[in-house]
Amino acid sequence: MTERTGRVVLALALAGGVLTGCARADGAAAPAGTVAPGGSVAFDLFTHCGIDEARIGSAWFEAEEPLSDGSGNPPAGWGNPVQHGTMTLRSAAEAVFTDDAGHRVVFRVRPRATGFKRLCA
Template sequence: MPTRDVLGIATAATALAVLSGCAAPAAPQSNVPTSPTTTTVSSIPFALFTHCGIHEARVRDTFFAADQPLDDGHGNPPAGWGNPYQSGTITVEGSRAVFRDGSGHTVAFHERRGATSFLKTCS
């Protein structure tokens, strides 16, 4: 019949074996990314020129063309848009830009690579 000391040692050894299996690895796992994989994008306040319809936007030194230009058919902004500007925000991510305002308007744009001016000027 085992003595009380032998049972205590066996219990302690069992507990140590169980607890050591839960320890964190000593070195980082090789399959864990070391840097973030997403890019943070923020919106900036923007006054979209709408006077002759919504066709283009210039953000800093980059020119963008609307994916789907908007106008009333007579060279004016569509009903419900400000004229000559609509205030909102624009978000640029890579070669894409999206304008949004508090009225629910959204316009998507794509970059015109190498452009140095607007496609057309409005009087």
């Protein structure tokens, strides 16, 4: 499959798929509603081991700038194990998490990813 074909498939999957959040080490994800690129949905971001990745629909995204306290936990001011907020799918390749506390994290799709980069206990 060419990279362009892969991007088209990903875009279609995200546009018609379910936006999910709160991914856990066991790979499960809690449904959070349906959203197309440009749309937003309530989202529980898994923060227990820091803010680094998010599963959105069937795609795996990584934080543009991962956040942690240096010991593998979320930074001060973040919920643990999750932070409640909103995920906005800006395009098939970019999503932005925001919340009422003023946090903002940009996520970019990890092409060809099939799971989290690392599992958290």
